[in-house]
Amino acid sequence: MSTPTRPLALVTGGSSGIGFELAVQLADRGHDVAISGQSERVHDAAEKLRGHGVEAYPHQADAATYDGVESFWKAVADLGRPLNVACLNVGIGVGGRFLDTDLDDELRMIAINCAGTVHLAKRVVRAMHDQGPDRGDRRILVVSSVSATTPTPYEPAYGATKAFGFNFAESIREELREEGIVVTALLPGATDSEFHANAGMGNTRFGDNSWKNDRTEVARQGIEALFAGDDHVVGGDEATKQQVVDHRSMSEPEKAAKQGEAARPR
Numbered sequence: 087m088s089t090p091t092r093p094l095a096l097v098t099g100g101s102s103g104i105g106f107e108l109a110v111q112l113a114d115r116g117h118d119v120a121i122s123g124q125s126e127r128v129h130d131a132a133e134k135l136r137g138h139g140v141e142a143y144p145h146q147a148d149a150a151t152y153d154g155v156e157s158f159w160k161a162v163a164d165l166g167r168p169l170n171v172a173c174l175n176v177g178i179g180v181g182g183r184f185l186d187t188d189l190d191d192e193l194r195m196i197a198i199n200c201a202g203t204v205h206l207a208k209r210v211v212r213a214m215h216d217q218g219p220d221r222g223d224r225r226i227l228v229v230s231s232v233s234a235t236t237p238t239p240y241e242p243a244y245g246a247t248k249a250f251g252f253n254f255a256e257s258i259r260e261e262l263r264e265e266g267i268v269v270t271a272l273l274p275g276a277t278d279s280e281f282h283a284n285a286g287m288g289n290t291r292f293g294d295n296s297w298k299n300d301r302t303e304v305a306r307q308g309i310e311a312l313f314a315g316d317d318h319v320v321g322g323d324e325a326t327k328q329q330v331v332d333h334r335s336m337s338e339p340e341k342a343a344k345q346g347e348a349a350r351p352r
């Protein structure tokens with residue numbers, strides 16, 4: 087069997103939504119792609135990616151557990167190839183009033199969005215360090231959110247996990263700059279995926295996908311920023327980008343009130 091010569095990328099939560107579109111963008115740039123997901127549909131997603139003329143490696147595991155994260159990493163490492171791009175994308179939300187939401191749901195979200203991101207980043211960063219600069223690009227995309235720039239009432243712990251991811255990405259970016267490893271944060275605005283339905287937010291303004299950003303465009307912006315070496319990019323239309331500009335001059339209570347209006351259950 088001949089050794090693959092294409093660069094290799096991984097995308098967590100690559101079976102649907104923004105993650106799948108990130109994988110498509112990378113495939114269209116000539117990368118083989120390893121994708122993870124929780125359900126069996128990760129295999130169908132891999133088949134679709136093969137339609138873009140690359141190899142795809144699906145891995146089914148629960149990103150909320152240490153073993154699930156580690157098993158995806160092991161599957162990627164077992165390919166025995168340099169890793170050129172890692173998209174740490176998987177993330178879930180928990181909507182609702184903090185008084186009412188279930189603690190186990192919130193702890194699971196923190197496990198996926200925070201602990202799982204740090205866990206996989208540790209494996210990726212060390213592997214990229216060890217493989218050195220001579221075996222192609224070394225780039226890491228951390229998927230955060232516009233929610234990182236505002237308090238998020240009615241999904242209060244979610245916004246905090248996304249602020250964690252943004253801060254973490256900017257921090258390791260600075261550490262890895264001299265190594266030549268690029269780290270970029272993608273901050274999508276509200277995007278058309280299954281995310282808000284899965285977060286139990288169907289009874290809020292976010293329950294309607296029709297007004298949200300297009301996930302293909304959000305992913306395209308993220309991958310472009312990653313390859314341009316930008317520190318972060320807001321994913322979405324002009325109104326979404328303006329929202330983040332506005333957040334810089336608003337007080338935390340002002341932002342909280344505005345955000346709370348949109349996320350409050352009807």
Ligand SMILES: NC(=O)c1ccc[n+]([C@@H]2O[C@H](COP(=O)([O-])OP(=O)(O)OC[C@H]3O[C@@H](n4cnc5c(N)ncnc54)[C@H](OP(=O)(O)O)[C@@H]3O)[C@@H](O)[C@H]2O)c1
Nearest residue numbers: 099101102103104123124125149177231276277279280281
């Ligand atoms: N959509 C938005 O409005 C929005 C806005 C800002 C930021 N983001 C961020 O963008 C990222 C992607 O969100 P999305 O909108 O694409 O969400 P999504 O449509 O709900 O997709 C979630 C993906 O993650 C996988 N996944 C979920 N739970 C998992 C688990 N426990 N173990 C392994 N895989 C799991 C799913 O796999 P299965 O297919 O197997 O279920 C799927 O591939 C998240 O980090 C989110 O915080 C989203």
